Amino acid sequence: MKNRNKTLLLPLNIVRTPNSNLVLLRAVLNKEFTRIDFGYIAIDYYVRGGWIRISSETYLRVKGEQIKYVLTHAENIPIAPEVHHFESTKDWQYFSLFFPPIPQHDCVIDIIEEENPDDNDFNYYGIQLDMSAAEEVIQH
Amino acid sequence: MPINKKAYRRYKVIDACLRNKMRPFPTIQDLIDAMEEKLDVNTTVDTIQKDIAAMKLPSPDGFDAPIKFNRSKMGYEYTDPDFAISGVSLNSIDIDAIKEAIDIINSIGGSRVSEKFSHAVEKMLSSVREDLSPQARDRKIIQTDAITDARGFEHFDLFFSACRERIPVNFVHYSYSKRKFKTITLHPVVLKEFENRWYVIGHSETHDQLRTFGFDRIYGPEILRKTFIETPAHVSESYLNDVYGVFPLRDGEREQIIIHTSPLITNYFRAQKIHPSQHIQINKYGDALISFELIPSMELARLFISYGNQLKVKAPERLVKFIESYRS
Numbered sequence: 001m002k003n004r005n006k007t008l009l010l011p012l013n014i015v016r017t018p019n020s021n022l023v024l025l026r027a028v029l030n031k032e033f034t035r036i037d038f039g040y041i042a043i044d045y046y047v048r049g050g051w052i053r054i055s056s057e058t059y060l061r062v063k064g065e066q067i068k069y070v071l072t073h074a075e076n077i078p079i080a081p082e083v084h085h086f087e088s089t090k091d092w093q094y095f096s097l098f099f100p101p102i103p104q105h106d107c108v109i110d111i112i113e114e115e116n117p118d119d120n121d122f123n124y125y126g127i128q129l130d131m132s133a134a135e136e137v138i139q140h
Numbered sequence: 141m142p143i144n145k146k147a148y149r150r151y152k153v154i155d156a157c158l159r160n161k162m163r164p165f166p167t168i169q170d171l172i173d174a175m176e177e178k179l180d181v182n183t184t185v186d187t188i189q190k191d192i193a194a195m196k197l198p199s200p201d202g203f204d205a206p207i208k209f210n211r212s213k214m215g216y217e218y219t220d221p222d223f224a225i226s227g228v229s230l231n232s233i234d235i236d237a238i239k240e241a242i243d244i245i246n247s248i249g250g251s252r253v254s255e256k257f258s259h260a261v262e263k264m265l266s267s268v269r270e271d272l273s274p275q276a277r278d279r280k281i282i283q284t285d286a287i288t289d290a291r292g293f294e295h296f297d298l299f300f301s302a303c304r305e306r307i308p309v310n311f312v313h314y315s316y317s318k319r320k321f322k323t324i325t326l327h328p329v330v331l332k333e334f335e336n337r338w339y340v341i342g343h344s345e346t347h348d349q350l351r352t353f354g355f356d357r358i359y360g361p362e363i364l365r366k367t368f369i370e371t372p373a374h375v376s377e378s379y380l381n382d383v384y385g386v387f388p389l390r391d392g393e394r395e396q397i398i399i400h401t402s403p404l405i406t407n408y409f410r411a412q413k414i415h416p417s418q419h420i421q422i423n424k425y426g427d428a429l430i431s432f433e434l435i436p437s438m439e440l441a442r443l444f445i446s447y448g449n450q451l452k453v454k455a456p457e458r459l460v461k462f463i464e465s466y467r468s
Contacts, residue, residue: 009310009362011323023321025312028362037312037360039321092314094321094359135310135325136365 005031008104008134014127019119024111025094027129028137034060034069034099036111038122042091049086052093053078054122055113060099063108063126069099106131150191151203153178155225158207158218161233165215192216195225290337292355298363299340299355303328306368308345311361313353322346326353327369329376332386334439339386341379343369350379352386384415384432385439392435395456399430402450406430414443429454441466 007030016022021041028035042049056079060069071079077095078084084093102109110125117123157166157174166174168188175183195205206219302309310325328342329350337354344351350371382394401409403426410420410428417433434440436459444451445463453460 009364011310011325013323025321025323026310026360039312039314039359041319041321090319092319092321094312094314096360137310138307138363138365 006104007137007139008131009137010129010131010134012127014124016122016124022122024124024127027127029102029104029129029134031101033072034102036060036097036099038095038097040093040095042086042089042093044089046086046089049089049091051083051085052095053080053083054095054097055080058097058111058113058122060102061110061112062102063110069102072098072100074098104131147191147194149179150175150183150187151195151225154188154191154195155205158216159224165210165213165217167215170215290356292358293338295355295358295361296331296338298361299328299331302363303330303340303342306370308364308366308368309361310364311353312359314357314359316357324353325364326351327371329371330380332380334386341376341386343371345369350375354386382433382435383437384434384443385437387438388435389437389441389459389462392437394433394435397432397434397436397440397456397459398454399444400452400454401428401430401447403427405447405450436462 007028010027010029012024012026014024016024021043023039024036025039026035026037028037040052054071054074054077056071058071061067062069073079075096075098076093077097086093097111107129109127109129111123111127113122153174154171156178157163157171160166163170168185171188172183172185175181175188192205192207194201195203196207198204203225205225206223207216208219209215210217299309301307306327308325308327310323313322313324314320315322323346325345326340326342327345328340330341332339332341332352337356339352339354340358341350341352343349344353378394379388383392406420406422406426406428409418409430410422415432415434417431419431420428421430422428436456441459441463444453445466453463
């Protein structure tokens, strides 16, 4: 399960706090990239659900390492300053962020969009990646 | 020398004429007329004779076609009645059957069959296209209410293969009613279409039971290398056969459902059963008590509600209450 040639999928389902309308769904690890899948649910607070985007400086770090794995690209979410406007307060968006490959072993990672975040930024801390819970993906 | 496209199209017309059981032994003039009709070109006797000679040449220059002039019938024929230049022996009856099948597939093709199947249909269409008149080609005989561009339909091939090969799939599911995302690992059993929407049904590891997921709510499916959890046939059959639609109400058991219908609505249920268990008891004024043995489902409730005050649910009480809450 720890072979770098494999693509590993870790179901995570971690809801952001305190604003629970963002959920980190899965991590996909292989030798070419690290992909993190998210789900975002628009809320009533903003007119027509507001908008979302991701900072180009977003990075991923592995606890105990000094390396910053900086965002390489994103799917289904624009990179700032572009934004995705929702049409209503009942909309939702599934999106993926791609980073350089991280080691395929048990580790704890943080995802940092803003160094000094507010509750709306896409920051996650202390995500445990337990390789024994990983599933191998068959390429298709 | 390779056969050029124009010549090949003429050979196809000659081949079709020679295999036409309704008009056997075509003459040279019949073949010229067929060229004009099918290809909209004027052809000479000389060209037809050269084409026949070329078709008789051994492969790869020709097709080794066993064409012979039958003196008693005063027309041409294949001495081997199963011969066809395409390599597949299709007579006119076979082609008619294929045309009908293609017509059906083509009319439902947009959304109900995958892109892969559509390509196959297109290939099949092009192979018999020269046997069809332009009017027959374009005229649509069958119309269905298939919807194109349905969200999630791009997953059809992946789930079809996963069901066939028995491979688990991980995906993200968004629930419209709960407004929540969740990661699901599914051991898919069957794909089901209902009211122009596609669903995958299988054992959900997340729920530890058989569940249904609409393609339109599925994101990022990934096929997994892991042991497939089999669903016993009797479980999936019950799930599929005892439900009208796709989403059984929570903890639903098969039970007797009784409705009362107005004379107008009774006609629709008499014309077409919605389930094999349907039983109608008609009253003298044309209204009816109709019973079913079914697991109550969202779609059944929606169907009943769609008839407004012309249909009243009498039992079970749980379904009566569900419909009342749905209406309010």
